[in-house]
Amino acid sequence: MPAFRFVPMEVVPHGVAPCGESDLLRLVELAGRTAYKSEDRITDDSARAFVLMLKKQGHLSVLEHSNVVLSVRSKVTTAGHEMDMAAIVASIVMALGPRNSFHRLCLTPGPRPESFAMAGSVRSWIETMRVMETMNAPCHGFLARHLHGLFPSLFESPNGADQGWPLEVSLMTEVEQVDLLRKHPTTDLPLFVMKIVCDRGITHELVRHRVFSFTQESTRYVNYRNRGMALILPEELQPFYDPEREVFIQESSPIVEEWIRRAEALFAWYQGDVERGLRPEIARDILPNLLKSEIFVSGRWSGWEHFIRLRDSRQAHPRIRAIAREVRKYFESIDLTIDGTGD
């Protein structure tokens, strides 16, 4: 019979969301399968079909763990003219309207911008293209043609005409995105992805950060009777626990015995409910806040910076503070730093 166990918290940085199609699809699949704990079904070629299934079913939030950054450059025409990039950016901003917040759009910094970059998750781009098409926005045909050219399985071929603008479009690499961010923080183009293992009480605090994207292990679909129940190791048990071997050093301590007794009682209640026919989504009512949960969290530097300022603070819950500190360490490792610790 599967048992319950205690596990430590964990922050696993997945770094900058990849720009190439196959890595992009693989990351979205991994995030999506976290919800159902079906990672064991990942194969070398399962990602494309999985992501297309999500798209077809309209589960587009999982596609937010991706970032497509178009780098657009002016070609010199035979007449020697270049396009006015500021005017093109202004027309795109106009067409985006309230959807602007789902993208990042910037002229390449410099005295005479001849290029611009535009970022958005696959979800943002899919929905933006639909809105722009409905509005007959002048930039729609141009953007849609290039998105389809770069990611034919994810973006449909545009119906309408392209303006034939003399512009070159390529994908900005992860390294280029981060270099630009370090030099010009307002560009904010890269998307940083973290997998966090923590308790459901803390995931509830994480999901309050609305500018992030989330995909979380589902207590509706995961059956803990079959898988066993994992609880995050509470602070008062840490002195008795060996995280390397994942065992209690002193199981005979009264506090450890008490926790084990309570956890066994809760798990027996859950198992009993599933055995008498309740679906996991109903039986979950008795699962504790301390239940281990896996969650993918994606956001841009501006969002993570705000998160660290709020959560690496004495006012924050110690466990979300521990997460914020790990997140801070990751960003420091790539030379993105924030002053102060919030103490």
Ligand SMILES: Cc1cc2nc3c(=O)[nH]c(=O)nc-3n(C[C@H](O)[C@H](O)[C@H](O)COP(=O)(O)OP(=O)(O)OC[C@H]3O[C@@H](n4cnc5c(N)ncnc54)[C@H](O)[C@@H]3O)c2cc1C
């Ligand atoms: C120490 C601490 C104690 C807390 N206690 C409680 C509590 O008791 N009860 C409780 O309910 N919550 C509590 N919270 C959660 C808190 O209220 C926020 O929901 C959470 O910190 C997310 O912060 P945020 O809204 O700034 O971030 P995000 O949601 O990530 O937003 C980032 C930024 O985007 C902008 N933004 C996003 N959405 C909107 C919007 N709809 N309108 C305008 N601007 C927007 C704002 O500029 C905002 O700063 C607590 C948080 C902390 C750190």
